[in-house]
Amino acid sequence: MIPRYSRPQMAAIWSPETRFRIWFEIEAHAADAMAELGVIPKPAARAIWEKGKAARFDVARIEAIEAEVKHDVIAFLTHLAEIVGPDARFVHAGMTSSDVLDTAFNVQLVRAADILIGDVDALLAALKRRAFEHKFTPTVGRTHGIHAEPTTFGLKLAYAYAEFARARRRLHAAREEVATCAISGAVGTFAQIDPRVEAHVAKAMGLRAEPISTQVIPRDRHAMYFATLGVVASSVERLATEIRHLQRTEVGEAEEFFAENQKGSSAMPHKRNPVLSENVTGLARAVRAYVQPAMENVALWHERDISHSSVERLIGPDATVTLDFALARLTEIVNKLVIHASAMRRNLDRLGGLIHSQRVLLALTQKGVSREDAYRLVQRNAMRVWSGEENDFLALLKADHDIRAKLSEEEIEANFDLDYHFKHVDTIFRRVFGAA
DSSP: GGGOOOHHHHHHSSSSSHHEEEEEEEHHHHHHHHHHHSSSOOHHHHHHHHHHOOOOOOOHHHHHHHHHOOHHHHHHHHHHHHHHHHGGTTTTOOOHHHHHHHHHHHHHHHHHHHHHHHHHHHHHHHHHHHHHHHOOEEEEEEEEEEEEEEEHHHHHHHHHHHHHHHHHHHHHHHHHHHEEOOHHHOSSOOOOSSSHHHHHHHHTTTEEEESOOOOSTTTTTHHHHHHHHHHHHHHHHHHHHHHHHHHSSTTTTTEEEOTTOOOSSSSOOOOOOOHHHHHHHHHHHHHTTTTTHHHHHOOOOOTSSSSHHHHHHHHHHHHHHHHHHHHHHHHHHHHEEEOOOOHHHHHTTTTTTGGGGHHHHHHHHTTOOOOOHHHHHHHHHHHHHHHTTOOOOHHHHOHHHHHHHTTTTHHHHTTGGGGGGGGHHHHHHHHHHHOO
């Protein structure tokens, strides 16, 4: 997690101050529940809340204690005791470190998911606006990087919208997956703490009680969460890669916004590079790199070990902060994307009409020609244009006696109508965006 690729709201979730505040809230809510059950005095629970809530936890002090005791939760509890006083002896009664650590980690992941869902909402709004703006802007569709048939730029953006709508649903599912709390004590048997304490803390922290924990919350939940972040990052890269290709000089159909005083190259003053799209492509790769360690964290020894701990201290902040930044940057790219409709039209015409070859093929089959023969007749003319020998596919078809034996000039020309390809665009948009 570095400042260059961090946004304040997401970074704040992972700050030491936030972490210790969450730890305190877990301990204080647990104290409340234990007081209601008669396990600890109610005045003690009130004192823990009042003194802890008003305090500012001294991160440097906690770190100094940890350097001595070699245990982060004990260091925090020692500092909390300095704040609370004698009533601190009732803090953490019957609990174990993982009760605090795992529940707090899940609170952070839930909060991070909420921000990421908001990020996706902003991206969806940008994609929808631009998709409707270019709903019928003709452009060539490419398969294998080669011109195929006409599409619209709006459909390209609608495709991205549908993809990120799925991403939003996945993030909601991932949020639900990790929104659990474990206050079950050593090895998860509740031997030293009543399950009602866990239920109270879970409700207070906006979580659900983990059905069964072993001292740790099962890490398959977290593996699913980080895998979801990896899938969302892949969608980010897919759209960014599309934009990068469209900005290539030989294509020139769309490009990132270039500010008045922006510089594209330290050496070449003419350069305008897709640097933002390249940037989010790299960030997406980094997010995906955190998926594998999360998968490996699932297999812990017996009821608990801490091999997952060091991993999560890294991937929790880094994956969420990085994806947050990438989504926000992608939204900026889409909102400001410069569309060159004239270049799209020029590229559509670049192959002299070859993009209409399938329609001619199908027209011949409707006249009784076998598909194999129809394909051969169309292809022999198409390859002359493809090779550069000719540049007018329509003229070649009209001059082909075998084709003219089946199709009139008017019938051939009818298959070169660009609008024919867009007759179901409205249907697709309704599927993607709804009736509105």
